[in-house]
Amino acid sequence: MVVESIFVDGSLPKIAAKARLKFDKVREKHLLLLPEKVVVLNETAASILRLCDGSRTVNTITEDIRNSLMAGSETRSSSAVPELKTMEADISEFLLQMANQGWVVIQHENEET
Amino acid sequence: MKTKRHSAVQPPFSLLAELTHRCPLNCPYCSNPIEMAKEDMELSMEEWSRVLSEAAELGVVEVHFSGGEPLLRDDLEPLIRHAASLEMYGNLITSGIGLTTEKAIRLKEAGLANVQVSFQAAEAKLSDLIGGYKAFEKKREAVTAVKQAELHLSLNVVLHRMNLDQVDEIIQLAEELGAERLELANAQYYNWALLNRENLMPSRDQIERASAVYEAAKARLGRKMEIIWVIPDYYASAPKPCMGGWGAIGLTIAPNGIALPCPTAGMIKGLSFEDVRKSSLGYIWYESESFNRFRGEEGMPKACLTCDLRHQDGGGCRCQAFALTGDAYAMDPVCQWAPEHHLIEKAVQDANSQPVESSSPLIYRRYSKGPIRNKTVIKK
Numbered sequence: 001m002v003v004e005s006i007f008v009d010g011s012l013p014k015i016a017a018k019a020r021l022k023f024d025k026v027r028e029k030h031l032l033l034l035p036e037k038v039v040v041l042n043e044t045a046a047s048i049l050r051l052c053d054g055s056r057t058v059n060t061i062t063e064d065i066r067n068s069l070m071a072g073s074e075t076r077s078s079s080a081v082p083e084l085k086t087m088e089a090d091i092s093e094f095l096l097q098m099a100n101q102g103w104v105v106i107q108h109e110n111e112e113t
Numbered sequence: 114m115k116t117k118r119h120s121a122v123q124p125p126f127s128l129l130a131e132l133t134h135r136c137p138l139n140c141p142y143c144s145n146p147i148e149m150a151k152e153d154m155e156l157s158m159e160e161w162s163r164v165l166s167e168a169a170e171l172g173v174v175e176v177h178f179s180g181g182e183p184l185l186r187d188d189l190e191p192l193i194r195h196a197a198s199l200e201m202y203g204n205l206i207t208s209g210i211g212l213t214t215e216k217a218i219r220l221k222e223a224g225l226a227n228v229q230v231s232f233q234a235a236e237a238k239l240s241d242l243i244g245g246y247k248a249f250e251k252k253r254e255a256v257t258a259v260k261q262a263e264l265h266l267s268l269n270v271v272l273h274r275m276n277l278d279q280v281d282e283i284i285q286l287a288e289e290l291g292a293e294r295l296e297l298a299n300a301q302y303y304n305w306a307l308l309n310r311e312n313l314m315p316s317r318d319q320i321e322r323a324s325a326v327y328e329a330a331k332a333r334l335g336r337k338m339e340i341i342w343v344i345p346d347y348y349a350s351a352p353k354p355c356m357g358g359w360g361a362i363g364l365t366i367a368p369n370g371i372a373l374p375c376p377t378a379g380m381i382k383g384l385s386f387e388d389v390r391k392s393s394l395g396y397i398w399y400e401s402e403s404f405n406r407f408r409g410e411e412g413m414p415k416a417c418l419t420c421d422l423r424h425q426d427g428g429g430c431r432c433q434a435f436a437l438t439g440d441a442y443a444m445d446p447v448c449q450w451a452p453e454h455h456l457i458e459k460a461v462q463d464a465n466s467q468p469v470e471s472s473s474p475l476i477y478r479r480y481s482k483g484p485i486r487n488k489t490v491i492k493k
Contacts, residue, residue, distance in 0.1 A: 017265060018226060018227060018293065020200075020202055022200050026171070026172035027172060031174060033174055033175060033202035034202075035204060035267055035294060100336065102336055102339065
């Protein structure tokens with residue numbers, strides 16, 4: 001599967017240097033600002049991209065997102081939060097799309113950055 | 114003044130800040146008006162700062178610092194810093210003249226995110242001929258400065274009859290220079306480009322060959338370099354939507370503070386535009402007569418209202434309708450059903466029958482009062 005070939009263990013996704021994340025108070029939306037392009041993000045996409053700072057692996061990002069989901073759903077049953085594996089696959093798929101657009105770059109732990 | 118507020122108007126995303134019309138280059142396709150704003154009419158740094166603050170409040174998230182040559186303003190750095198402090202994405206659109214490594218680093222530190230450097234051709238001789246200035250080597254130096262400052266680099270090349278056959282070399286140059294993005298935009302025929310249309314309009318063969326080169330390069334380069342390709346709308350099957358719509362996505366502020374719903378709208382005579390020295394940006398965007406004039410379907414020519422294509426082309430380009438017919442309310446002649454479509458057919462026919470070397474001289478962009486305007490009559 002393509003997703004696995006790009007996100008080996010130790011992949012560190014990072015927002016591309018040309019991109020800026022911003023919460024826009026006027027539209028009340030998260031935006032990804034790019035040369036000649038503005039991408040309006042939904043909450044989930046924004047919360048994932050916020051964690052893409054080059055210091056977290058996809059696995060760590062997934063755990064962070066899942067933990068905040070769990071914290072937010074304490075009153076509900078914990079089964080409302082998807083399995084870690086499922087979430088990691090979804091987040092990897094999303095980050096792959098972002099990487100294909102050139103909006104996220106994938107670094108590796110052993111690489112010089 | 115009679116005003117109306119269009120109910121569907123969304124906040125603007127972008128601001129094209131034309132800091133000055135002064136420019137070392139004299140490109141014959143310049144999109145600046147024939148009649149340019151003089152230096153003593155330019156907005157001050159304080160006025161631009163206020164405009165940027167108002168723009169941010171209005172919802173603008175990207176600022177394109179342009180001109181003329183924005184590097185000729187000695188307050189560019191504080192303006193970029195101010196835009197960055199307002200969390201706006203700063204983009205510099207420059208000829209590259211005057212961009213040293215030291216300057217590029219300072220602008221980056223001020224918060225600049227992206228630099229677009231224009232190139233006229235793939236090599237010095239043709240490049241300097243088109244720009245009317247020995248700029249090519251200086252541009253290469255500017256690009257090196259951008260790379261050394263580790264700024265994101267876009268190359269912008271306006272394509273036309275004189276350089277379309279070099280597209281392959283232009284793409285190679287962009288790769289060699291380390292550009293992350295290359296914009297290959299065919300000239301649009303307004304203002305100076307319209308004056309020089311006979312010299313600039315490519316033949317269909319040229320477009321087709323260049324288009325094939327672009328397609329191959331795009332497939333080859335993938336993620337390595339983003340390439341944008343814009344054909345001249347004279348060869349398109351339908352008109353282009355006016356910058357995403359009149360006063361729909363962004364606004365332009367000319368050097369003298371005149372606010373425009375699109376970069377070329379100032380050419381439409383009989384339409385008066387607001388001055389940011391006198392009106393707030395919020396008023397201009399939402400309330401002003403000029404920004405509301407051609408918004409949405411109310412602003413379309415009647416014939417467009419029953420046409421399904423209106424959702425794609427937005428009724429065409431009002432500036433082009435004015436430029437070619439003298440009537441901004443007319444159908445865009447690029448539309449195949451427009452009564453004046455023969456004007457486009459004639460221009461295309463001429464471009465495909467004349468020899469490669471045109472007989473009439475190039476009219477270079479001049480930073481002057483421009484009495485030349487009376488000559489902008491379209492040959493029929």
